[in-house]
Amino acid sequence: MPLTKEFFARSVHNVAKELIGATFLVDGVGGTIVELEAYHHEDPAAHGYRGRTERNASMFGPPGHAYVYRSYGIHWCVNFVCEAEGVADAVLIRALEPTHGLDEMRRRRGLDDERLLCAGPGRLCQALAITREHDGLPLDRTPFRLEQRSEEAQVVRGPRVGISRAAELPWRYGLAGSRYLSRPLRPA
DNA sequence: CACAGGATATACT
DNA sequence: GTATATCCTGTGA
Numbered sequence: 430m431p432l433t434k435e436f437f438a439r440s441v442h443n444v445a446k447e448l449i450g451a452t453f454l455v456d457g458v459g460g461t462i463v464e465l466e467a468y469h470h471e472d473p474a475a476h477g478y479r480g481r482t483e484r485n486a487s488m489f490g491p492p493g494h495a496y497v498y499r500s501y502g503i504h505w506c507v508n509f510v511c512e513a514e515g516v517a518d519a520v521l522i523r524a525l526e527p528t529h530g531l532d533e534m535r536r537r538r539g540l541d542d543e544r545l546l547c548a549g550p551g552r553l554c555q556a557l558a559i560t561r562e563h564d565g566l567p568l569d570r571t572p573f574r575l576e577q578r579s580e581e582a583q584v585v586r587g588p589r590v591g592i593s594r595a596a597e598l599p600w601r602y603g604l605a606g607s608r609y610l611s612r613p614l615r616p617a
Numbered sequence: 618c619a620c621a622g623g624a625t626a627t628a629c630t
Numbered sequence: 631g632t633a634t635a636t637c638c639t640g641t642g643a
Contacts, residue, residue: 466637474637476626484625501638502623508637521637551638591637611638618643629633 432568432575434493441467441511441518445602448509448520450578455557457574458530460547463604464523464611466589468508470516473594477517487565488517495573497554497564504551507559509568523550523590523601526609549611587614 432451437444445467453459468475476485476498487496488510496508496519508519525547527534534546534556547553554560568575583605588596590612603614 468637476637479627482626498637499624501636502625504638506637523637549638555639589637593635619641620643621641622639625636627633627635630631 430577432493432577434491434567434569436577437492437509437511437568438513439511441469441520442600444509444511445520445600446584447578449584449602449604450580450582452528452574452576452578453522453525453557454529454574455559455563456572458533459557459574460525460528460609461578461604462522462524463526463607463609464614465602466521466523467600467602468519468521469600470512470518472598472600474589474592474596474598475517475519477519481517485517488519489515490565493568495559495563495566495568497559497561499561500551505554505559505561506550507554507563521550522553524548524603524607524609524611525553525556526604526607527556544608548609552611585614585616587616 477488491514494510500506512518527546585605586599589601
């Protein structure tokens with residue numbers, strides 16, 4: 430079952446929990462979502478916390494769309510907008526288990542190790558060729574494909590990665606036992 | 618383990 | 631205007 434706009438028009442935590450195990454493809458290349466982080470508009474670590482800017486404009490758009498931004502001047506990171514238009518809640522996609530288009534991902538990443546193809550927000554954007562071109566695009570249309578997970582997933586929660594503000598909130602979600610996480614997830 | 622790389626935002630002077 | 635921090639990764643100690 431493809432994920433609809435209604436799926437994303439809910440609390441960012443419900444969306445986060447249920448996205449673990451979903452399939453995420455761009456032009457047929459991608460895999461299973463095994464790690465993500467929730468960013469709520471009242472959360473000081475969220476890009477939308479201080480209001481709209483040129484960079485984060487698509488966070489304030491309708492749910493079910495992509496928010497792509499450049500991180501540390503080098504990498505791209507992709508978020509899925511949740512909740513409602515104007516609210517600026519989103520989930521940051523942090524890691525995939527590669528299942529589709531492995532050779533294409535290896536070529537783009539310039540490396541063989543399957544475990545490192547999509548284990549990190551910048552890495553997975555490179556593997557899936559996600560750039561600013563994708564910012565603001567709807568997730569239920571080409572080039573994206575998002576499929577709901579077919580079985581229950583064992584989801585674990587822990588503190589988020591790489592932030593200083595609100596670092597104590599356990600808003601990082603992962604698939605228990607996955608070897609494709611960007612780093613180990615210690616339950617909080 | 619440390620640190621370069623360098624866009625974007627915010628907090629200063 | 632300048633300075634500092636950031637939702638990170640690759641490389642080299």
